Amino acid sequence: MFKLPEPNxxxxxxxxxxxxxxxxxxxxxxxxxxxxxxxxxxxYKQGHSVRIMYVHVPAAWxxxxxxxxxxxxxxxxxxxxxxxxxxxxxxxxPSGLVFNIIALVTGSIWGKPTWGTWWAWDSxxxxxxxxxxxxxxxxxxxRIYEDKDYVLKITTIITVLxxxxxxxxxYSVDWWNTLHQPASINILSKxxxxxxxxxxxxxxxxxxxxxxxxxxxxxxNTELIKIKNKGLDRL
Amino acid sequence: MINEIINMNGYGIYVWSSFAFTLFSFISLYxxxxxxxxxxxxxxxxxxxxxxxxxxxxxxxxxxxxxxxxSPQNI
Numbered sequence: 001m002f003k004l005p006e007p008n009x010x011x012x013x014x015x016x017x018x019x020x021x022x023x024x025x026x027x028x029x030x031x032x033x034x035x036x037x038x039x040x041x042x043x044y045k046q047g048h049s050v051r052i053m054y055v056h057v058p059a060a061w062x063x064x065x066x067x068x069x070x071x072x073x074x075x076x077x078x079x080x081x082x083x084x085x086x087x088x089x090x091x092x093x094p095s096g097l098v099f100n101i102i103a104l105v106t107g108s109i110w111g112k113p114t115w116g117t118w119w120a121w122d123s124x125x126x127x128x129x130x131x132x133x134x135x136x137x138x139x140x141x142x143r144i145y146e147d148k149d150y151v152l153k154i155t156t157i158i159t160v161l162x163x164x165x166x167x168x169x170x171y172s173v174d175w176w177n178t179l180h181q182p183a184s185i186n187i188l189s190k191x192x193x194x195x196x197x198x199x200x201x202x203x204x205x206x207x208x209x210x211x212x213x214x215x216x217x218x219x220x221n222t223e224l225i226k227i228k229n230k231g232l233d234r235l
Numbered sequence: 236m237i238n239e240i241i242n243m244n245g246y247g248i249y250v251w252s253s254f255a256f257t258l259f260s261f262i263s264l265y266x267x268x269x270x271x272x273x274x275x276x277x278x279x280x281x282x283x284x285x286x287x288x289x290x291x292x293x294x295x296x297x298x299x300x301x302x303x304x305x306s307p308q309n310i
Contacts, residue, residue, distance in 0.1 A: 033254070036254075047246055048243035048244055052250055055254060098261075101260065102256065228279060
């Protein structure tokens, strides 16, 4: 049907790409920080605390996106019988977990001035915490299991179980009465956020996406070298 | 002006700590990932150096090995 690229071909690109991605990330992040911290207006209700949104929301979006991609890749690995998909999923996981933690911590900091508490067992917050636990289980599984086929099976099961939680996170603010505000940005209908706030939010999202790409590339290269190290042992 | 940016009408502590935590997480993840990369690459170089000439020739014929050897500062 179609030929999937070999790790040899992928490595030719991934070994050279990180330095360019790092430069681009620093440029986009600098613009994003300037917009988020200085140029964007304060909210009429939340005041300057709204600026936390520029790190909290992109981090949450990207952690959800990465987990969805990991599930898709793990299942594709089984369908196409290609271990490279599992390697890509494994390389994405660390940045996904860090973004999840950033979303939880910045959400907690934002909760204090807006809700009056650092933590609430709110449905959105709790479901994000559960996602972090799935990320941790996934990464631990790669560390503790020696049998390669078994670890591929276990990590795929973890992602499939964890993906059930993703729509719960998305719709938790609609399904239950929560402290968390409903979504302000809708792809299909008009967004409730003003362009002066949407612009820095999108710039920061682009910066965060570039950072996750950078970490993915570095991690993927490390994993390939690890495999090559085992190959040298067998020579 | 500077005071206004720092204080943010009393919200400064929340805003700056959120951004500081995010940047700290970024730097930590980058450094950890970089250390892991350098460690694996150094291990590869030591193992490659220990190969006899015949085995080194076989190993060098593989694209990834050539790339690892030729791009020491690629991150």
